[in-house]
Each structure stands twice: as C-alpha cells, then as structure tokens.
Amino acid sequence: MIVIGGGVIGASVAYYLSKKKIGVLLLERSDFASGTSGACDGMIFMQSKKPGLHLALALKSRRIFEDLPEKLGSDIELRRNGGMIIFRSDLELKAMAPFMEEQKRGNLGVSLLDLHQARELEPCLGPNIAAATFCPLDAQVNPLCLTYAFLKAAKRHGAKLFARTPVTGFHVKGNRIYAVVTPQNVVATRSVVNAAGVFASQVGDLLSLTIPVAPRRGQLLVTEVLPPILTRCLLSARYIAAKYDPALAEGQNPGFSIEQTGNGNFLLGSTREFVGFDKRTTRDAIRTILMEVTPILPRLKEAHLIRTFAGLRPYTPDGLPILGKVSTPEGFIMAAGHEGDGIALSPITGQLIAELIADGKTSISLEPFSLERFIPKEPS
Numbered sequence: 135m136i137v138i139g140g141g142v143i144g145a146s147v148a149y150y151l152s153k154k155k156i157g158v159l160l161l162e163r164s165d166f167a168s169g170t171s172g173a174c175d176g177m178i179f180m181q182s183k184k185p186g187l188h189l190a191l192a193l194k195s196r197r198i199f200e201d202l203p204e205k206l207g208s209d210i211e212l213r214r215n216g217g218m219i220i221f222r223s224d225l226e227l228k229a230m231a232p233f234m235e236e237q238k239r240g241n242l243g244v245s246l247l248d249l250h251q252a253r254e255l256e257p258c259l260g261p262n263i264a265a266a267t268f269c270p271l272d273a274q275v276n277p278l279c280l281t282y283a284f285l286k287a288a289k290r291h292g293a294k295l296f297a298r299t300p301v302t303g304f305h306v307k308g309n310r311i312y313a314v315v316t317p318q319n320v321v322a323t324r325s326v327v328n329a330a331g332v333f334a335s336q337v338g339d340l341l342s343l344t345i346p347v348a349p350r351r352g353q354l355l356v357t358e359v360l361p362p363i364l365t366r367c368l369l370s371a372r373y374i375a376a377k378y379d380p381a382l383a384e385g386q387n388p389g390f391s392i393e394q395t396g397n398g399n400f401l402l403g404s405t406r407e408f409v410g411f412d413k414r415t416t417r418d419a420i421r422t423i424l425m426e427v428t429p430i431l432p433r434l435k436e437a438h439l440i441r442t443f444a445g446l447r448p449y450t451p452d453g454l455p456i457l458g459k460v461s462t463p464e465g466f467i468m469a470a471g472h473e474g475d476g477i478a479l480s481p482i483t484g485q486l487i488a489e490l491i492a493d494g495k496t497s498i499s500l501e502p503f504s505l506e507r508f509i510p511k512e513p514s
C-alpha cells in the first residue's frame with residue numbers, strides 16, 4: 135500500500151493502516167509536514183463545522199483525540215479548554231442565528247455569553263464585542279507535533295517513510311493501478327492513497343482524473359512569546375461565515391482567528407484567498423488582521439510580531455473532503471481536500487481509510503465524500 139503525501143492526512147492514514155498490519159510505504163516529495171500541515175493553526179473546532187455530515191465527521195474525530203496522545207505515545211500539545219466564537223455586533227449575531235440553531239441539534243453544548251460572561255472566561259478580551267458563544271468540545275493541538283506523532287507511531291507499527299521522494303507517474307494495466315513511479319524506482323502496488331493536499335489534483339492529472347481541490351491561501355502572523363493570557367482559541371463569526379461564502383472571504387474583512395500556542399506565541403489569522411500556489415504574505419492582509427484582532431485582545435497592541443507566513447488550504451467546492459475509492463482506475467483512493475479542517479479531521483480520516491482498505495467497509499458511509507459527487511450525471 136502506497137500513501138502519497140507526508141502531511142497530517144497521509145501520516146494519519148499511514149498510522150491507522152500500519153496499526154491494522156497493512157504494509158505501508160509513505161512517499162513525500164519534500165520534507166514531512168512541509169506543506170499545509172506545517173503552515174496552519176491547530177484548532178479542533180466543532181463550532182465552525184457545517185451542521186450535518188461535516189459536523190458529524192468532526193465530532194467522531196474529536197472523540198478520537200481524547201486518548202490520541204496516549205495511543206500515539208507523543209505529546210501533541212492537546213488542550214481541551216473549549217473555544218469561543220466572537221460576535222462583533224448584534225447584526226452578526228442575527229446573521230449566524232440559523233447556523234447556531236442547526237448546531238443545537240449536534241449536541242455541542244454551546245452557550246451564548248454576553249460581554250460580561252465572555253470576559254469572565256477570558257479576562258483579556260476587550261470591551262468591543264457584542265456577544266460570544268462557548269463550546270466545551272472545541273480544543274487545540276500543535277499540528278506539527280501531531281503530524282510527527284502519527285509518523286513516528288506509523289513507523290513503530292512497521293510503516294516505511296520516505297521524504298524527498300515524489301510520485302511522478304503510475305502504471306495502469308486494464309483498469310487497475312499496479313505500480314507507482316518515482317525518479318528512482320518503479321514500485322509495485324495494487325493500492326495508492328492520494329493524500330497530497332493541495333497537490334491532490336496534480337496527482338490526479340497523472341491518471342487523467344479531474345480532482346477539484348484548489349489552493350486557498352491563509353496568511354498568519356506570529357507574535358513573540360507572551361505570558362499565558364488566553365486559555366481558549368477564538369474565531370470571529372465572520373471568519374466562519376467567510377469559510378462557506380467566497381464573496382465574504384474575498385472582501386475587505388475575512389474575520390479573524392486567535393490562538394495562543396503552548397509556547398506562548400500568538401497565531402493571528404487569517405485570509406481566505408484564491409491566488410494559486412502563491413505562498414507570499416501581503417501588507418494589506420497583515421494590516422487587516424492586526425486591525426481585526428487588536429480591539430478583541432488589546433494586549434496584542436504591545437506585542438511584537440516575529441514572523442508572518444501563509445499556508446494553502448486544500449479547498450473543495452462543497453467544503454467537504456474527498457474520501458474513498460474512485461470508480462476508475464481501481465486501487466486509487468482519495469484522502470484530500472480538507473480545507474481549513476484537516477488537523478481536526480485527521481484522526482477520523484486515517485481511521486476511515488484504514489477501515490476501507492483493511493476491512494472493505496467503513497463505520498461511516500464514504501459515499502457523500504466520493505470524488506464522483508463532482509461528476510455531472512448523464513441525463514437518463
């Protein structure tokens with residue numbers, strides 16, 4: 135079994151497959167975690183997921199996180215402190231009301247807080263917010279530690295991991311894959327998992343498969359280490375709305391995300407831009423993010439920025455990942471397109487793909503996540 139991609143998704147797939155005693159060869163064209171999984175936040179947010187399939191998947195994943203550090207035998211800096219959505223105005227609160235109503239059915243235990251209650255939970259919040267919601271299930275992890283923890287555990291279970299090994303082609307006989315090609319080798323295999331993140335579509339091109347995963351840039355700012363002043367991650371309501379509404383995301387104000395890492399640095403974000411594979415940061419975005427976050431956490435006005443960077447979210451047109459077998463060629467399995475949720479969804483993704491390959495059936499139907507959902511149906 136070959137897994138293409140050494141980001142959090144490929145690493146998780148390799149771990150769960152090798153745990154099921156399936157021989158795994160993971161091929162990463164650059165360094166492990168050098169793609170999006172090394173250029174992102176680490177929020178495991180339930181409140182940001184679309185009620186329905188998306189939220190159900192996220193909740194299953196959240197449950198797996200509970201004892202994941204013990205299972206992986208690594209510190210992944212998991213913090214289970216809950217998370218908050220910040221509403222800047224009553225108008226925002228009103229606009230998000232239907233989304234929140236639907237969320238109630240997901241049993242997330244979300245409570246609506248006024249300014250006073252929100253500041254009781256997070257005393258460093260400024261006075262410029264209308265309301266907040268708190269969800270005890272929201273959590274946080276270090277994405278780099280998580281990716282490496284999956285990789286190390288996969289290796290312990292017998293997986294073989296190769297960095298600097300790009301997959302450049304496939305050999306297909308009849309309708310079935312029987313080998314992958316790298317610059318050094320042709321490796322025989324009957325199954326391949328495409329976990330190439332934003333490059334999943336380029337891997338698909340090698341098989342003339344159209345895979346609608348596109349890069350959606352997110353810019354992040356990093357502050358110097360500060361004393362622990364924020365216990366929970368914060369997202370603005372607008373940030374969530376922009377995720378599902380490209381018009382909002384492209385506008386002047388895509389909302390914000392605020393996270394204090396285990397080290398004490400703050401990660402401040404983030405944009406949602408379709409600019410191809412361009413990973414540069416821009417003055418406009420840096421300015422916008424700072425203008426957004428400083429009224430929320432006034433303490434940040436005194437903080438020094440030490441770095442900015444951008445990552446590329448693997449966007450799909452309906453916001454759901456693409457998971458499972460493709461109809462043709464046989465042996466090609468998708469695990470890509472997680473947009474801004476790949477860290478949160480990594481455990482369940484790895485688990486489901488391993489079930490599919492090892493057991494031939496999955497505990498959650500993968501049909502709604504299939505690549506085929508994007509193929510227009512022939513009129514009957």
Ligand SMILES: Cc1cc2nc3c(=O)[nH]c(=O)nc-3n(C[C@H](O)[C@H](O)[C@H](O)COP(=O)(O)OP(=O)(O)OC[C@H]3O[C@@H](n4cnc5c(N)ncnc54)[C@H](O)[C@@H]3O)c2cc1C
Pocket residue numbers: 138139140141142143144161162163164165166167168169170171172173174175176177178179299300301302329330331332333334337351352353354403404444445446447448469470471472473474475476477478479
């Ligand atoms: C600014 C920002 C903030 C985010 N915040 C969060 C968050 O708070 N919570 C959350 O859950 N998610 C978040 N995300 C999303 C999350 O980071 C991604 O969904 C996740 O990292 C995708 O993982 P991946 O393994 O699919 O992709 P990647 O990490 O990109 O891994 C794919 C790997 O495949 C390799 N590859 C590509 N082509 C080939 C080839 N031909 N052969 C071999 N290897 C190949 C690449 O080099 C790469 O290392 C954020 C993303 C961004 C940009």
